[in-house]
Amino acid sequence: MMSTSVLLIEDDPMVQEVNKQFIERLDGFKIIGVASTGEEGLKLVQELKPDLILLDVYMPEQNGLDMLKTLRSIGNHVDVIAITAANDRETIRKMLHHGARDYLIKPFKFERFQQALKDFKKYHEQLSGTGSVSQLELDLIKPIGKKSGMTPHIEELPKGLNKQTLKQIVSYLNVQDEALTAEETADGVGIARVTARRYLDYLQKSGQVEIDIQYGGVGRPLNRYTLVKSTT
Template sequence: MSKPLIRVVLIEDDLMVQEVNKQFVERVPGFKIVGIASNGLEGLEKLRELGPDLVLLDIFMPGQNGMETLKQIRQEQLAVDVIVITAANDIQTIQTMLQNGAVDYIMKPFKFNRVRQALEQYRSLKSKLEQDGTITQSELDRLLHKKSESVGDPRELENEHELPKGLQELTMKQVLSFLVNQSSSLSAEEVAEGVGLARVTARRYLDYLEKKKQVKIDMQYGTVGRPINRYLLVAGNPNKDQKDHK
């Protein structure tokens, strides 16, 4: 029996972060983005219209910030749970958001594993609290305080490494996504053109992926000049596996 779908609204003004959040949420089975808003006022309209289970809420936004939005959600008694995803790391802000009922608080920059952990913990709590009957103290303690035991696919954990300074996770995903669809090796210049990067930038990502053994170098020699390094996603790479099984 499949788990009930958990419907999520994103309230976030940064378009790139919107896309990252959407991808992260929908990588977790059972979660679906049903609406996206760029500020608190627009977000409240989405919540009233769509009636989602969960909202991912930023704090720093134009028009109406996340702190004011969360207070209004509680004043209107909207039946929605809130996970805060924000760059705000001061104690007063964190305390205010938790006091107003945020079930989790994730600081930017963040990794997919942290978002997955928050969503899976939320799903466990929501599922238990929607059941009839009673619950023991130990069961409640486990739901409220124990981190999710589900670690997902170990191949994904291998990819959640800390990137070197200057490399961005979203760009790395774009490079991998581009390589997945290639049947032959490409030069750094071809990858740069395909992804929309400077050649030197593409080369940095490719060299890092080669170091992590996610791509291999196919060195080709011309009639004159230096050999050209060409890059190909290695067999067995989880990104390639996902494409092959679609």
């Protein structure tokens, strides 16, 4: 598994060290560079091309907000997580407006830092590559910046259903060329048929799948399910 390359831009040496130690405790992340100013950070972004920047706001020469604005103005859309003591609403709003995917206010606990990076990695993996996704798949991606009011709406699942299994079923249906029965879906995902039927019934009631009822021979009619895909 390839590591996510991280550029740390922070002027306080003690905070640099703490963030380094936090990252080293997480699997799948690797620090490829450290900068102490916005100007130095800009040079390293161009040189190292990181997957993710951990960016302070209060820095000499060029602060983090100005650096982020500069990045976007030159067409660089590298992902950024702000890690800063700046807690005023205007700065937070501007950082998010210019594409910060999460915002951590110092001081924070390791668990919050860990969650921010795990959320980013999940987001990055699920939206990498090519092809299309359904609205439900998009809504099931755990949002970045949940605590900053950036959460997309998704209704609560009925008791006994969980988002991960639902996501697996949706993803499996999304790559099928033909409608599937509950049994075929169960076999493909690796769950019990009765479990697959419960999720498929939920998806049908919420308008995410269509049912093709096939009558033939003796016995109950056969239900085949097709994911409703976006046509936009």
